[in-house]
Amino acid sequence: MSLLRSHRPPSYPLGKSWEYHSTGNDSSNAFFYAAINAGGLGIPHLQSRIPLNRKVRLDRHLASQNPLLHWALREPSIQSFHRLALKTTVIGGEVVTSKEQAEIAWRNSLWNTYDGAGLRDTPTLPQSHNWLRHPERLRPSTFIRAIKLPAGVLPTKSRRSRGRPAIHTQLTCRCGTAVESISHILQTCPITHDSRCRRHNDVVNSIAKTLRRKGVSFLLEPHIPFASSYLKPDLIVFKGNCVYIADIAICDPHRMTATIKSKKEKYGSSEAIKATSDFLQGWNRQFTRIIQAPIVFNNRGFLHPTSFHPLSCMDISKSQICDLCFLCICGSLKTYDAYMRGCDTMST
Known part of the structure; x- marks a missing residue:
């Protein structure tokens, strides 16, 4: 009898429970x-x-x-x-x-599939999916919404119109510049500009907080004179005789490798390295190497494999890297919510 009581069916209708967990009929x-x-x-x-x-x-x-x-x-x-x-x-x-x-x-x-096409050329690490292996650490509602983001099933006009006749104006984003899709909302929509900046800053501040707690010296968003403008990496980290130029980016899944390449070209040219070296000499720092360390995530919370080693060299542990990946997911969900609520204002 005790076994039967412990396995008693739930009192709420199972249909509504499944509807809450469902990723959609077309997934x-x-x-x-x-x-x-x-x-x-x-x-x-x-x-x-x-x-x-x-x-x-x-x-x-x-x-x-x-x-x-x-x-x-x-x-x-x-x-x-x-x-x-x-x-x-x-x-x-x-x-x-x-x-x-x-x-x-x-x-x-x-x-x-259309929803999973972005995963084909997306390099990834086990640390990017640690939250999925330990769901007990998250609230159920957060866990379910975090699943829907990499699954590509968050509702948008373009996704809801699948299999239905629709004209372009019916699918246009509220900013009026492109079709409303999850990629547009999370990366380029002017309405979510402020939310995307907060997502980026949350990751930068989390890394800075970890470095500060571990006693690692760093510069946060320095302005390095370069030509007629400035180089503005998110972090310059001093570790031993090495200096890590860490610029953080959160991009579309298919642009991760291209973003890594562009960051290295921007901060790794001979002119940029000389400008950085001259700038750091004013801080009386002794170093022998300047290492380009672009930290690239995608908006689904995946970390590029080449970004793992620099983070480890900066004393960022594997568990903290897992937290950074999930922080990107939370930032993307907040960006999506901000668009759907319409609380952000158009950037000019």
């Missing part, structure tokens, strides 16, 4: 079953996982030299096990014969 199932590092949720797909596991077990038994085991495999009672192990498994139109092939098939199936 792909591949998002649920693709690996976490590929941008999915990593939920096991039992319909394909069980036959593949039984196939591995059957192959192991057949390779055994034990005659009793071979005799047992010929028994009629175990034929149902054989049938399931020999069942053809198809994922996304591909026939798979191993768990590794199934993982690749789910990944490709996700990347071939």
Whole structure:
């Protein structure tokens, strides 16, 4: 009786609960079953996982030299096990014969969808998805909305109009310059300019707070004279005999590598390095190397792999890097909410 009471069904209607958790009828199932590092949720797909596991077990038994085991495999009672192990498994139109092939098939199936296309060329790290592996650390509402951001299912005019006839003016953003999409809202819309600045500043201030707590010397947003203007990296960090020029950026998923390249070109040219060296000599700092350390996230909370090593060299731990990734997600959700509420004003 106590077991029955502990597993009593919930009193609220299950339909409303599922509707609250749903990612939308037009979202792909591949998002649920693709690996976490590929941008999915990593939920096991039992319909394909069980036959593949039984196939591995059957192959192991057949390779055994034990005659009793071979005799047992010929028994009629175990034929149902054989049938399931020999069942053809198809994922996304591909026939798979191993768990590794199934993982690749789910990944490709996700990347071939419109919502998951941005994940195809997006480099990532396990630290970018740590919040997804530990949902108990988040409020349920925050966790669900954080899932909807990388899934690409947050409501916008362009997404709601899928499969329906619509003219361009019906899909235009409130700023009147482009189609209302999640990428436009989080990256270029004039209405969300202030929110995007807050998202960027929150990440910079979080890194600065960590460096300050660990006693690492740094300069916050220095103005380095350069030609007729200034170089304005977010952080200059002094670590040993090295100086790290850290400029933080949050961009679209498909622009991460291009953003890394542009940051290195901007601060890594010989003229920029000389201007930085002359500027730092005025601070009486002893250093032998100036290292370009662009820190690039995308608006889904993924950190570019080349940004991991500089952060580690600055004494930023793995757990703190995980927090920075989730901070980008929270900033993107706040930017989206600001647009939907219309609380930000148009930038001039």
